[in-house]
Amino acid sequence: MKINSLKKIYLLALSAFFFGACGGGGNGDGGGNPGPNPIFQAAVTYVTGAKPEAVTSGDFDGDGNQDIAVANDVGDSVTILLGDGDGPFSSSVTVPLAIANSCPVAIARGNFLGDNIDDIAVVSFSTDKVSIINGDGNRNFIENNTFSVGSAPQGISVADFDGKLGDDIAVVNFGEDTVSVLLGNDIGTFAPQPKIQSENFKGPFGITAGDFNSISNTLVDLAVVNQANNSVVNLIGSDTVRGSFTPSSSDPVGNSPSAIASGDFDNDGKLDVVVANTQDIPDPTVSILWGDGNGSFSSPTKEFTMGKPFSVDTGDLDQDGNLDIAVANQGDNSISILMGRGDRTFEPQKTFPTETAPSSVILRDFNKDGKLDMAVANSGSDTVSVFLNGL
Numbered sequence: 574m575k576i577n578s579l580k581k582i583y584l585l586a587l588s589a590f591f592f593g594a595c596g597g598g599g600n601g602d603g604g605g606n607p608g609p610n611p612i613f614q615a616a617v618t619y620v621t622g623a624k625p626e627a628v629t630s631g632d633f634d635g636d637g638n639q640d641i642a643v644a645n646d647v648g649d650s651v652t653i654l655l656g657d658g659d660g661p662f663s664s665s666v667t668v669p670l671a672i673a674n675s676c677p678v679a680i681a682r683g684n685f686l687g688d689n690i691d692d693i694a695v696v697s698f699s700t701d702k703v704s705i706i707n708g709d710g711n712r713n714f715i716e717n718n719t720f721s722v723g724s725a726p727q728g729i730s731v732a733d734f735d736g737k738l739g740d741d742i743a744v745v746n747f748g749e750d751t752v753s754v755l756l757g758n759d760i761g762t763f764a765p766q767p768k769i770q771s772e773n774f775k776g777p778f779g780i781t782a783g784d785f786n787s788i789s790n791t792l793v794d795l796a797v798v799n800q801a802n803n804s805v806v807n808l809i810g811s812d813t814v815r816g817s818f819t820p821s822s823s824d825p826v827g828n829s830p831s832a833i834a835s836g837d838f839d840n841d842g843k844l845d846v847v848v849a850n851t852q853d854i855p856d857p858t859v860s861i862l863w864g865d866g867n868g869s870f871s872s873p874t875k876e877f878t879m880g881k882p883f884s885v886d887t888g889d890l891d892q893d894g895n896l897d898i899a900v901a902n903q904g905d906n907s908i909s910i911l912m913g914r915g916d917r918t919f920e921p922q923k924t925f926p927t928e929t930a931p932s933s934v935i936l937r938d939f940n941k942d943g944k945l946d947m948a949v950a951n952s953g954s955d956t957v958s959v960f961l962n963g964l
């Protein structure tokens with residue numbers, strides 16, 4: 574009897590650890606994966622903090638080599654892997670966050686301090702904050718400042734929204750169906766803007782920046798995926814009040830979208846988006862929505878992935894001039910690569926096994942050979958895997 578009740582407590586504690594207060598995805602469930610594929614070399618895997626939920630990259634120590642930063646959902650920290658420029662990451666630094674149980678779930682690179690060293694913005698789901706982490710160029714990093722956003726923030730996008738010095742930040746607030754905008758002033762502080770509201774925001778989870786109405790102007794716009802109403806909402810950047818945005822079109826995607834990335838996949842000069850539909854069951858997909866250059870999308874198409882696609886990035890992996898797509902499939906421990914043909918179609922997915930519950934994927938050039946490589950945060954294994962381009 575006693576043994577049974579102890580076991581129950583243990584199981585409850587374990588499930589609280591995995592599915593507790595923090596946002597983000599669940600565990601992977603194993604399953605078979607097709608064999609290796611020559612797009613990438615064999616992965617090299619690095620230890621992170623607990624439940625690495627999101628990954629980004631930048632040159633955070635200013636040595637000219639790309640580094641990797643990971644938001645650890647459990648334990649209030651960011652892991653920075655310092656790159657050598659030829660592929661390996663020989664050392665790592667753990668940067669603690671000041672507030673306990675903050676649950677950092679999203680992360681982005683930006684230039685917020687005007688010192689030409691990349692900085693890190695990290696979104697904490699449980700404290701409704703964005704923290705800025707700065708390096709001193711000597712591999713010392715600190716959480717410099719925190720800024721309030723809305724309730725239960727989930728996704729972040731960093732770009733120059735207002736045309737002034739210093740990168741700006743947009744965050745989707747999952748808990749209150751709003752978007753927060755912080756306009757940077759290049760000294761590490763921000764001017765918060767009125768929260769953006771829309772009746773079409775329902776469980777906003779991911780956000781990307783891009784010029785979606787390029788026919789009208791060259792200002793940065795935003796696009797938000799909403800988990801609760803399966804939509805993409807476009808936010809058009811104002812050309813009179815720089816750094817403010819007005820919700821415009823809303824377009825349907827698949828079931829429970831978690832992530833969005835932008836790129837011109839059909840080479841028509843108009844920006845498109847790709848969306849990871851996390852709960853398209855039994856046939857998981859990404860949706861690609863084709864931009865019309867006026868801030869709207871049309872003729873969405875779908876491509877198959879593996880189970881529970883949760884994160885997406887884009888880049889030209891084979892340098893054929895057509896953007897390709899990488900998708901982290903959290904439900905079956907794999908990455909899907911969709912090679913673009915440039916004509917609104919993609920080759921059937923090629924898949925790569927990962928460790929447990931890949932929650933975030935980025936395509937960047939880590940070894941300075943001009944070819945995009947891939948980093949994947951494995952939230953169930955407490956690791957990041959780096960795949961160098963093998964093409």
Ligand SMILES: [Ca+2]
Nearest residue numbers: 632634636638
């Ligand atoms: Ca570096």
Ligand SMILES: [Ca+2]
Nearest residue numbers: 837839843845
């Ligand atoms: Ca296009």
Ligand SMILES: [Ca+2]
Nearest residue numbers: 889890891895
């Ligand atoms: Ca390509």
Ligand SMILES: [Ca+2]
Nearest residue numbers: 938939940944
């Ligand atoms: Ca490379």
